[in-house]
Amino acid sequence: MKLIEGIITAASPLHLGDGQSRGTFMPTLQYIPGRTLRGMVGYYLFKYKNDLFTKSGIGEEDNLGKMKVIFRNAYPVSKDGSRTVAAPLSVRWCKKCGHQMPHDHSECDVRDKNGRLCLHEGKKYSGLISVNSFSSHILERPDMPSRSIETKCPITRDRHSSPGGKEQGFDLSPYHIESIDAGAKFSFRMLVEDGLEREIIESLNEAAVIGGIGGFRSRGYGIITFGNLRSAFLNDVIREKESRIPKSDKATLVATAPMILKNGNISRIGFDDLFIQRANEVLQVAGIQDTIALSEDPDPHVTTTIARGWSLKYGNSLSELIPCIGMGSSANITATPRALATLDVFGIGEKINYGYGEIYVLPGVV
Ligand SMILES: [Zn+2]
Numbered sequence: 328m329k330l331i332e333g334i335i336t337a338a339s340p341l342h343l344g345d346g347q348s349r350g351t352f353m354p355t356l357q358y359i360p361g362r363t364l365r366g367m368v369g370y371y372l373f374k375y376k377n378d379l380f381t382k383s384g385i386g387e388e389d390n391l392g393k394m395k396v397i398f399r400n401a402y403p404v405s406k407d408g409s410r411t412v413a414a415p416l417s418v419r420w421c422k423k424c425g426h427q428m429p430h431d432h433s434e435c436d437v438r439d440k441n442g443r444l445c446l447h448e449g450k451k452y453s454g455l456i457s458v459n460s461f462s463s464h465i466l467e468r469p470d471m472p473s474r475s476i477e478t479k480c481p482i483t484r485d486r487h488s489s490p491g492g493k494e495q496g497f498d499l500s501p502y503h504i505e506s507i508d509a510g511a512k513f514s515f516r517m518l519v520e521d522g523l524e525r526e527i528i529e530s531l532n533e534a535a536v537i538g539g540i541g542g543f544r545s546r547g548y549g550i551i552t553f554g555n556l557r558s559a560f561l562n563d564v565i566r567e568k569e570s571r572i573p574k575s576d577k578a579t580l581v582a583t584a585p586m587i588l589k590n591g592n593i594s595r596i597g598f599d600d601l602f603i604q605r606a607n608e609v610l611q612v613a614g615i616q617d618t619i620a621l622s623e624d625p626d627p628h629v630t631t632t633i634a635r636g637w638s639l640k641y642g643n644s645l646s647e648l649i650p651c652i653g654m655g656s657s658a659n660i661t662a663t664p665r666a667l668a669t670l671d672v673f674g675i676g677e678k679i680n681y682g683y684g685e686i687y688v689l690p691g692v693v
């Protein structure tokens with residue numbers, strides 16, 4: 328496979344709903360979900376390039392081995408171009424100086440230039456950070472996109488604005504659309520089977536022009552462009568990652584996208600045997616002999632969220648809502664650097680081709 332990377336730029340406001348409006352307020356996500364990009368490209372291929380739709384397995388829902396295009400969530404770019412990830416919920420950062428606090432410390436032991444100890448407390452941070460935060464040990468946030476709120480008054484059929492409120496029998500109260508401003512930049516990554524990469528890159532650009540992403544597209548929202556697209560052999564990427572992972576066998580896997588672990592119809596919220604089984608299935612499909620195991624002290628930090636399934640084959644529509652593991656949840660495991668690097672690239676669990684299940688690796692117990 329190949330890793331394709333690039334930059335997505337918002338050419339208009341973007342509204343990326345999570346399906347949860349609060350009253351008349353419709354919030355946007357601050358990143359572009361992989362499922363949204365998959366929906367954009369998949370719908371385009373289904374309509375205009377049916378050969379490639381079939382050949383790419385973009386409509387695949389379950390079979391890991393048949394997923395030839397795997398999308399990732401596109402997070403806001405960080406200042407130095409490093410990867411943006413979800414902060415681990417297990418980590419506390421100093422309230423004053425932002426230093427990463429070791430697990431067993433209750434006060435920050437960083438000294439200022441006069442040698443005075445900081446001594447402030449730590450607190451948890453749930454949100455997006457630069458992966459460099461773990462080498463500098465200081466919380467570094469990416470450039471979060473600026474957002475705006477636009478108030479729309481519904482227009483009646485005869486082009487007059489709302490004639491009255493709910494009391495008069497008109498459910499036409501104004502509503503408020505939150506959006507990401509034009510100009511926002513996101514780092515784009517996806518995996519593509521060898522031989523399909525030229526056609527898929529071509530289709531990304533075409534689908535962005537014809538379709539766009541997110542809500543209110545008829546009002547001019549949702550236009551994106553892809554820039555600086557480049558590809559690398561996935562094996563080279565894995566080998567390079569592997570070389571940077573210390574050989575200590577303990578590691579922390581942090582979910583940087585929601586992770587779906589399903590056994591039949593039951594969704595498992597937590598890291599147990601099913602998690603290990605799904606991880607080892609990925610390694611097997613990737614042709615890696617190594618397996619991973621839960622470490623003796625798994626100490627998991629887990630939150631819950633809702634993932635949205637999206638059927639390309641059945642009308643390009645929402646197919647299911649799946650309770651699943653939230654971003655920033657983490658598990659402590661034992662694994663070889665090769666296995667860790669492979670999981671870092673592919674992710675773990677169901678619907679990894681939607682961008683779900685993406686993880687990153689931190690050495691040791693974090
Ligand atoms: Zn401090």
Ligand SMILES: [Zn+2]
Nearest residue numbers: 429432436437
């Ligand atoms: Zn210390």
